[in-house]
Amino acid sequence: MICGVDEAGKGSVIGPMVVAAVGCRAVEDLAALPIRDSKALRPKQREELYGVIFRDFAIAIVTIDAAGIDDARSRMSMNACVAELHAEALMGLRPEYAYVDACDVNAERYGRTVASHLDFPCAVVAEHRADARYKIVGAASVVAKVTRDRAIRELEQQYGKIGSGYPSDPTTIGFLRDYIREYGNPPPCARRSWKTVANLYQTTMQDFP
Template sequence: MICGVDEAGKGAVFGPMVVGVVGCEAEEDLPAGVRDSKALTPKRREALYAEITGSFPWRVVEIPAAEIDRLRQEMTMNDLVVRAHAEAVRSLGAGQAFLDACDVDEERYRSKVAALVGDGCEVVARHHGDALFPVVSAASIVAKVTRDRALEDLRVEYGAIGSGYPSDKVTIAYLKDYIAGHGTAPIFARTSWETVARLFDRRRQTSLGDF
């Protein structure tokens, strides 16, 4: 069996990072139309997610915001992703794993994951792996749909939080207003992110200006 691994939400300031892994005997067995999740409409992603999870081995490794903050005290974000990718690969026990490389150096990324996976599995890491390998595309769909559902649960509970990414004006407006009103970040925010630190700095400067 081969497997593909990809993650969603690595750079988000809200919500979990989700790593998806999908296994198959041959990529030709995967559903027609499998491609990088970012190139698919939400409706098509959901349909393919149902096909993939209903017919192939799969798992997700979900790392909540608070856990990301804790782990970043011990390691870089790239090393955190390495560990999560390796955990995903081990969970399926495939003989060959294809990864979307989360490092400017593909070989460095490959070797780090391979060291944690151990013997018995050949690891291949490539930039834009979700566009190169259908099995990685399948994993990207599983990861993206899982994270989208997690964000939707947060919206139901907390309101208009946006996509959760720092580039999203809705997300930043929500974060700014929440910090202004509560003096702390929401529980689902990654407080180790520079985005959050900058908003707290601005709040402190504003408060000092009141004196």
């Protein structure tokens, strides 16, 4: 089996990070699918591809929530956390070959790190922008992105509009600021170890004692 692995939500301040692995017998199995980096697809396209991928290919998904990320970051770097989760997703499929989207500036080192967490032989190839280079990684990107988007929609049912969850989103920042002002603490869905959240807490509590 050949696998591709990618994650969604690594840099978000709200919600989970989702890692997905997609496996196939041969790369040609994906030739007919219009798969590329999930960020380059429209939401409807991602949902349609998600259904096809789940129907026709092996899938493994690992999700870590905000509290889990905060706990992991108290013990390791974010890149080390992602490497462990990439390996965990691969453990669900146990392929002979794997292509992963590198989260380290040194792609080869990242590949070695992922491989070191596996308990089975697997040739791990890590590259930057692997989701745009390899369809199998692009497929994993689609699964991870759709799974995370659904999780964000579930959070919106609980909290109201929270935006995309990323620090560049004014809706997300506005939600965090309003929640902190009302409740005196960041919401449980926020990653408290992120500087964005810590800074918002400090400035908001100063403005609204």
